[in-house]
Amino acid sequence: MERRLRTRNFFGVFLILGFLETHVDTSGIRTRQLTEPESVRAPSAHELDELDEATARCEQRVAHLLESKETLERRHAELIEFRHVLRETASFFNVFAEKGFLLRLGWDHGQCAI
Numbered sequence: 001m002e003r004r005l006r007t008r009n010f011f012g013v014f015l016i017l018g019f020l021e022t023h024v025d026t027s028g029i030r031t032r033q034l035t036e037p038e039s040v041r042a043p044s045a046h047e048l049d050e051l052d053e054a055t056a057r058c059e060q061r062v063a064h065l066l067e068s069k070e071t072l073e074r075r076h077a078e079l080i081e082f083r084h085v086l087r088e089t090a091s092f093f094n095v096f097a098e099k100g101f102l103l104r105l106g107w108d109h110g111q112c113a114i
Helices: 002-027 043-100
Strands: none
Touching: none
């Protein structure tokens, strides 16, 4: 079964390739052949070294960005928690202010009601 599917996919690719080649030929689109020297030659050692260095720089940048993202996500969660605490605190003080209670803040030596 799997081999039959691969065979169908293989023939499907050839049908699409044939259609594209016909369309390119009839449209007069100029194509480059794969046998041209610049597309066949292997990259030099210097080019491979440059690519390796560029890849290493990109990997370092991605790692740094991921660390920054994690830090920002932690800080965002902390800020959401702080916002919730501030809202609850404001609500607490508003309830006592509406009812006319005095809050003991610690420096009044126990003279207030709460």
